[in-house]
Amino acid sequence: MVSSHPNRAYGLCPDAVTLHAAIAGKEVSARDALEACLAAIDDRNDAINAVVYEDRAGARAQADACDGAEDCFGPLQGVPVTIKECFDWAGHPTTWGDPDRSNCIAETDSHVVSRLKTAGAIIIGKTNIPPYLSDWETANPLFGQTRNPHDPSRSAGGSSGGSAAAVASGMSYIDIGSDQGGSIRYPAHCCGVFGLKPSWGEISLAGHSPLNELREPDIGAAGPLARSARDIALALSVLRSKPASDKESLPKKIKIAQLPTLSGCPIDTRYQQAFDRFTDRLRNTGTTVVQAQPDIDFERATEVMNLLVRAETSRKTELVADYRVRQQLEPATNNKLAERNAKGTALSHRDWLILHEERLEMCRKVAWFFEEFDVLLCPASAGPAPRFRFANDAASRTVQVNGNDMPILKLHMLYMLGSLLYLPACVMPIGDRIEGMPVGVQLVGSFGSDDLLLAAASAFNGSGVIQMGRG
Template identity: 30%
Template sequence: MAIERPIEELTVAQAHAAFLSGEFTSEDLVKAYLDRIERIDRSGPELNSLISVSQTAVDEARRLDKELAETGRLTGPLHGVPVVVKDQIETAGLPTTFGSIASGDYQPEQDATAIAKLRDAGAIILGKTTLPDFATSWFSTSSRSGVTKNPYDLSRDPGGSSSGTAAAVAANLSLVGIGEDTGGSIRLPASFCGLVGLRVTPGLISRAGMSSLVKPQDTAGPMTRTVEDAARILDVMVGFDEADDYTAAAVIAGQGGPYADALHDATLTGKRFGVLRQAFGDNSDPDGAAVNSTIEHALASLGAAGAELVDITIDNLEDQVGFTSLYTTRSQSDMNDFVSARPSVGIPSMRHLIETKQYHEKLDLLEAIVAGPEQPTDDSHYVERLLAQTAFQRQVIGIMAKNKLDAIAFPDAKLPAPTREDIFADRWTCLTYPTNTVIASQLLFPAITIPAGQTTEGLPVGLEFMAVPYGERELLALAAASEAALQGRTAPEV
């Protein structure tokens, strides 16, 4: 049957309540999203957020509806929840392209661990979303799928590299989505598209079956319209996996109860945020001033809701971020290891893509990666970079301890979403765009972005909170309380 109420801004809890009451079924919901994909992604505004759409999603939904009718119970915490997944993460039954024209018709034989966990929880993989080639850009430029449009302004980019997931979830083409974050590839597009985007401490979520960019920094994670839905997704995805030894982090994090439980009675009263004004944009630039104004208004609202705001400074921040970056030191090795383990992908190396010109022309980061060393140890500064990273971590944790901070707050980027014209005219490239998301990534800290509001032009602005490693429960509680105070998300009109 057709769903009689609008499905825009639907949450997991609301969908489950509808399934249990008989208001609508999972099959109804899947069909409603498939219809929106056809009307909004494939035609109409043509967002171009999905590379492929599942041909089995309706059948999977029918099976789950049948089980619910027989037992009266949901089969798992994500029963019947449609999920779109960044096409960097392997999925059985659907092609996985990595955003590359060179990947051919590659279809994995098994799901990545994170996808298997979602399916076991009852989720339905609705489709795979666009990304730049092997996630090597802050923008959506892909040799496989071209560009994806921002649903808030079709002339602008949705951000990268989880471009399609951001655009699809923002435009209500799916209930929730999964992205991947190395230097900010969940948080930057989430901020450009008015979403919640969560980067966890690397290793809480298995990366087995997910292409690497900088292996110690990589993590999958939720991209949702609410903090609660992000916590629900996280509860399903975390855990030790022997196929990824970095998930020792999940053991260290311990069993502190469901992350969603941390949201109960969340409050800002007495919480202390360190405001990192070094990460704010230039007020003499109209675009920077627009972001700053939105963030300042949001911070004032958090203060009015009980939060304490403390200005902080990180010494030599830009220099430390620059020196600890491992993209041109380690990425080529990690990326080559991934594709060489999958001969059926047909890509022997990243250098092969450059030499055969099988990549999007605007991927300056991919070019820089291949121009760098093939092995990390070929960089004479590699050990110094790693030592500098741990010193960077100690410095920031010390600042948080000294100031008794619960989190550090700053805008995800110094500017709003760029126009495609600016990207193709090289006003901005991946290596020059002023994103702040790399701060948490290179510290190996967890971070979350929530909608702070919109500029006067109607462009979303994300407010990022960064916490110490394994601080996801406290971070989610702060985000939930801040979300309630700000009410910063407005659905796009597409």
């Protein structure tokens, strides 16, 4: 058996890469690895509510088949994984957190589920989401609310909050989430795990639509959450829509830019200090870190992002509106952010083309920036995971920053580069804690530099494997 890991609360191995090697070497059985994850679910899921649907019989049959196989050893063979609830999994429900969809059974697999199956992963079940992915909190009337594994009074983030909480608490080695405006990155930061929003188009979102759309959506991306940067890299290699070119390795002298403070998105002082300590540690290794940012207007770029995101989700608006009527939820009023959302939802195709042209000019300027720098370090949020709060509408939701309430939608300024401009962005934990909560940092790279970004995250992390939350 693999020796015990002193910081591991659950699971036979600290991360998926280690587990896969142990299964391949017959040191660990896939069934034992699965049962360890199921034990974590039994022990913690009542308090955290990360996993909302399971197929234990199917998972056990898969694990036993893996242990009995003589060949056909896939890159995730025997590794227990979960998937965000909104991904279709043939023969299983895809509800999008809406009680009226509780009997909607997927007929085919989404792209990510198909790739996981082909790679030999053991799919345990599905993780929680907000209704139609429309909030920064993970709660819905069908499954209830997901809590943070490190402190159940805190938020796990959204919309991939169940994904991050499952990985952080040992219920799963890898989860596949989705990200349009920070929905992988924010929960990864809140729960202290690794999360990648890949370059746009790197992983297909086929089978991730309540309207069964065939097109690939603008801005949105599928991506993995895991316990280590190398697990993220492994998952990315499995999920890619097309084979990657030769993997990029870190240059011998990597040049890093640190994003200066943005007036439009205040950062909690304690978190800024932790962020600065992290960059100081990098400098102490001889790494070049300088304050710099792309030559774009972050306020305007964030506005463009909000408009284009709402335009992208405009077909889903009727589903959300109908859901809100059934749940007797009132819309936000007298809120400039809500007004901007409404404007984006009603955007004409002509106006979309104008905004898209503006976006492409920003993409060009950011490409020039990455000709000088390898990685841009950004905050992963405005502070540690906030207290869990109910809010009538995401546009009304606030977070505390230095004792003051700030609209949570201001966080889009931190996630804009990855979302609006198609860039890869990886959140990794940095070891510091604030009020007992883990915090992370966001690494952003040039379009298509996903592998280089993950190599950087692995190098920056040191030990490479997180400590899973015990609450």
